[in-house]
Amino acid sequence: MTYQPDVTKYFALALDPIHVGTGDMHLGRVDMSIVREPGTNLPKIPGTSLAGACRTYAAMQEEGKFPRCAGQGQAKGNYEGHCGNYNCPICVTFGFSKGEGGSFQGLAQFSDARLVFFPVHSLAGPVWVTCPSVLRDLKVDENEPADGQVRVASGVKQSGRLNLGWLMLGLGNALSLDNDKFPGVPPEILNRAVLVSDKMFSHIVNDNLEVRTSVSIDPQTGAAADGALFTYEALPRGSVLVFEVVISDPKFYCISGKVPLSDKNCTQSSNQSIEERGPSNGKKQVKETVESGLRLFKTLGIGGMNTRGMGRLCVQKLNAGGGQ
Ligand SMILES: [Zn+2]
Numbered sequence: 001m002t003y004q005p006d007v008t009k010y011f012a013l014a015l016d017p018i019h020v021g022t023g024d025m026h027l028g029r030v031d032m033s034i035v036r037e038p039g040t041n042l043p044k045i046p047g048t049s050l051a052g053a054c055r056t057y058a059a060m061q062e063e064g065k066f067p068r069c070a071g072q073g074q075a076k077g078n079y080e081g082h083c084g085n086y087n088c089p090i091c092v093t094f095g096f097s098k099g100e101g102g103s104f105q106g107l108a109q110f111s112d113a114r115l116v117f118f119p120v121h122s123l124a125g126p127v128w129v130t131c132p133s134v135l136r137d138l139k140v141d142e143n144e145p146a147d148g149q150v151r152v153a154s155g156v157k158q159s160g161r162l163n164l165g166w167l168m169l170g171l172g173n174a175l176s177l178d179n180d181k182f183p184g185v186p187p188e189i190l191n192r193a194v195l196v197s198d199k200m201f202s203h204i205v206n207d208n209l210e211v212r213t214s215v216s217i218d219p220q221t222g223a224a225a226d227g228a229l230f231t232y233e234a235l236p237r238g239s240v241l242v243f244e245v246v247i248s249d250p251k252f253y254c255i256s257g258k259v260p261l262s263d264k265n266c267t268q269s270s271n272q273s274i275e276e277r278g279p280s281n282g283k284k285q286v287k288e289t290v291e292s293g294l295r296l297f298k299t300l301g302i303g304g305m306n307t308r309g310m311g312r313l314c315v316q317k318l319n320a321g322g323g324q
Pocket of ligand 1: 065069082083084085088089090091092
């Protein structure tokens with residue numbers, strides 16, 4: 001048997017500002033900062049955040065699975081914990097952790113969502129900035145522009161220079177991005193793409209993140225809590241991100257709530273294809289479950305502060321369940 005995971009790349013468009021925070025308040029430019037990639041300092045959405053929201057939304061749509069199979073797993077008080085059944089579409093897809101009942105990492109693994117196109121206002125109207133290293137990860141090879149230059153796509157009107165707010169840049173070769181390499185990314189964005197150097201990309205992004213101010217509401221009085229003004233960062237509306245979901249072949253796993261995975265009985269003979277053991281566990285079913293969850297990102301949002309008009313993310317090309 002050959003090992004054949006199914007890898008799907010999803011592009012996603014921010015419909016609102018998105019704040020996926022590091023979870024701690026600290027003294028810096030803002031009180032609540034968003035998660036960043038350590039090497040590049042570029043904002044990202046951790047795969048664990050994507051998987052967590054996706055799990056919850058998928059469970060909401062499965063009869064009898066919410067909240068039991070949506071949460072953290074371990075039984076506590078009235079909460080029974082994950083069901084951990086081999087035929088539970090939620091536990092099989094996203095994994096489960098039942099303490100003594102065994103645990104399973106799940107057939108679907110989410111990568112972090114990385115920024116691909118970042119919207120910036122220029123004197124030529126809105127443009128979407130990107131850079132060679134980001135495109136290289138998508139198997140798109142574009143040369144780094146010369147120092148002090150940018151390369152712009154045909155939809156950006158300019159007169160030999162591009163003014164990105166505080167930055168005045170000369171123009172290098174024209175940029176032309178192939179739509180096929182960016183499935184689901186609106187052509188308006190590709191036509192208004194601007195390629196800058198890797199180093200400049202990080203600067204432009206970090207200088208143009210939204211910073212918002214909010215007040216904490218005192219739950220006792222419903223009024224603003226004293227001195228509770230805080231600021232937080234967010235990826236702006238119109239940002240384009242990409243992430244991958246890898247779906248492992250169920251043939252290689254043994255899943256049972258009764259039998260811990262380490263159990264010796266759980267090999268060879270009992271480790272038949274999950275497809276044969278339960279109707280909900282084929283690769284296709286797992287993908288449908290994932291996409292049912294991702295579909296709700298565009299209405300329910302991800303990250304913190306969803307109630308403040310934040311967090312809606314439209315994941316493109318969700319085909320497994322049919323239709324968008
Ligand atoms: Zn379950």
